[in-house]
Amino acid sequence: MIECVSPCRDPYKREIKMENIDNLTPILKEGSEEVRLNVVERLICSMNKELDALANDSSYTVCIYRVSEKYRKSKEEAYTPRVVSIGPLHHGKSHLQAMEAYKLRYLHSFRYRFGISVDKLITYASNKEGQIRGCYEDTSNFESEEFCRMILLDGIFVVQLFVKNLIQMREPGDMLFENQWMASDLMHDMLLLENQLPFNFILGLFNFVDGSRVHQKSFYELSHDYFKGVGNTKNVKLTPSCEQSRHLVEFLVILHRPSSNRQQAPSGNGRCQYTRSASQLHAAGVRFGHGMGELFEVSFNEKDGLLKLPQLTVNDKTETFFRNLIAFEQCGHYEKHITSYIIFMDSLIDTAEDVELLVDCEVIENLLGENQQVADLFNNVYKEVIEEQKDFYFSEICNSLDDYSKDYIHEWNSAWFKWKLILKNEYFSNPWSFVAFMAASAVILLTIVQTVCSILGL
Numbered sequence: 001m002i003e004c005v006s007p008c009r010d011p012y013k014r015e016i017k018m019e020n021i022d023n024l025t026p027i028l029k030e031g032s033e034e035v036r037l038n039v040v041e042r043l044i045c046s047m048n049k050e051l052d053a054l055a056n057d058s059s060y061t062v063c064i065y066r067v068s069e070k071y072r073k074s075k076e077e078a079y080t081p082r083v084v085s086i087g088p089l090h091h092g093k094s095h096l097q098a099m100e101a102y103k104l105r106y107l108h109s110f111r112y113r114f115g116i117s118v119d120k121l122i123t124y125a126s127n128k129e130g131q132i133r134g135c136y137e138d139t140s141n142f143e144s145e146e147f148c149r150m151i152l153l154d155g156i157f158v159v160q161l162f163v164k165n166l167i168q169m170r171e172p173g174d175m176l177f178e179n180q181w182m183a184s185d186l187m188h189d190m191l192l193l194e195n196q197l198p199f200n201f202i203l204g205l206f207n208f209v210d211g212s213r214v215h216q217k218s219f220y221e222l223s224h225d226y227f228k229g230v231g232n233t234k235n236v237k238l239t240p241s242c243e244q245s246r247h248l249v250e251f252l253v254i255l256h257r258p259s260s261n262r263q264q265a266p267s268g269n270g271r272c273q274y275t276r277s278a279s280q281l282h283a284a285g286v287r288f289g290h291g292m293g294e295l296f297e298v299s300f301n302e303k304d305g306l307l308k309l310p311q312l313t314v315n316d317k318t319e320t321f322f323r324n325l326i327a328f329e330q331c332g333h334y335e336k337h338i339t340s341y342i343i344f345m346d347s348l349i350d351t352a353e354d355v356e357l358l359v360d361c362e363v364i365e366n367l368l369g370e371n372q373q374v375a376d377l378f379n380n381v382y383k384e385v386i387e388e389q390k391d392f393y394f395s396e397i398c399n400s401l402d403d404y405s406k407d408y409i410h411e412w413n414s415a416w417f418k419w420k421l422i423l424k425n426e427y428f429s430n431p432w433s434f435v436a437f438m439a440a441s442a443v444i445l446l447t448i449v450q451t452v453c454s455i456l457g458l
Contacts, residue, residue: 063246064089064135064196067327075380078323081195082185086154088139088147089194102176103153106160109171116208125152128201135198135246155197155205161186162222163214187317191230193324196247223251230317231256231325232295232310249328252321257337258296258393276347276405278354281307284405288361295341296393300400307401309358312345315367319377326381340393346382347398349375 066089067079084099085091111118125148132151133139139147164170164177176182189195199219206219214222220242227248228234236255245251278288289308291297300307312318325338349355355371358364366374392398 062135062137063198063250065193065328065331066137067193067324068330071323071327071330075319075323078320079192079194079327081189081192083182084157084186084189084195086158086189086195087197088136088142088150091142091150100153103157107153107156110156110160110208113213114208114210121152121156121205121208122148124204125149125155125201128204132198132201151197151201155202158190158197158202159205159209159219161190162219162226163209165222165226166214166217169213184316187227187230188320190226190248191252191317191320191324193249193327196249199246199248199251220245220251223248224255227252229313229315230321232312234313235292235310236294249324253325253328253338256295256325257335259294276401277350278348278357279351281348281401281405282357286401286404288358288363290362296337298344298394298397300397300404302400302404305404307397309363311362311365313365313367314374314377318368319381322381335391335393337393340391342378342381343392344394344398346378349378351375 064087072079081090081096083096085093085096090096110116129144129148164174170177176186203219220238224233224238231252233255241254242251245254282288285305287306289306290311291308293310295310297310298308322338322342326342329336329339352371352375355364355366355374359366359371364374368374
């Protein structure tokens, strides 16, 4: 009988005989086939369940995204919560843990104020778990119990925050409102794309609120009241379209987009190739005026050279507001209206002098600080976030401004303005530069006079 001996076998183990291998082969083959069939059956079953869930529930649509890494690197703090996490994307971070105790207090006051049992609230959150998970790109690292607890506490916190924004609903000593820095940080956190819960879940929690206690206001009206200090919210009204919002960032995008009766159709390729600043336009004869309407109520009258823009209040929330709305637009939703607005404002603002001109004309209300800070805000948001913009909303306005400033009289005025800037910056910035300029001018003048006299003598 022939033995099968491995060259590297362990001498202390029993040798395997060829006849034993022959006897085991059918068993191994049958076992492998059975294992393979089981894997296939389990995979078919699990994937069919996933596909059926997607087909039967339209709410399984991702709408709350992580901000692109290239945007985040440009300014990390503009996309990161400071004091509170809402939803799963920043849940559990150490610097946000202090607010978890406040969430429990808000849940405690909510159930007693509106007479709702915790059991009912937990059951509601549990029933909505699958839908809410589908609104995020990935929630696989959360167990069911932890996820339901998180969304319940976070959802009640948002509802209570907006309800307590009505002064009569606020308990004395609530530091989330009485502490100015805390209130500012909370506003920042509510504006973040990554720090959102789906509206359909929050609206369900809001249904437990006694409407008579909040003057019969809807959650959309309370949201509008809360955000009136950011962007241009105070100058725009709620529309039926706002009820299509899936979260607060989308609510602000819809709230600020152009009304349908004023929307411009881009001309040509709809791209922005405009580079003249507000100061250069002003030197060419353009006058600036302000209005109190929506961001997109911009008009230019070529007859009198009046460029009318809506007034924008710039404060410490403005950059966070624009960056997160643009980040949402860049995910492919809606036209890029907010992006267009930032490009247009960046074309008008190059320096602190441009901001000063717009402040003097009341186009900008500067609550941020120095004019240079406002210039940096608009320049950096455009430079670091936006690479290319098609279907530019303000293309017709920019074309009209370009044609107006290319008129030979306005072109000459603009050229003279540039020379004045050069003289101011190069020769009149300090006394010695001025002396040098005057000395050089005197030498040139004397040389001209001497040349003329020589010619006359000849």
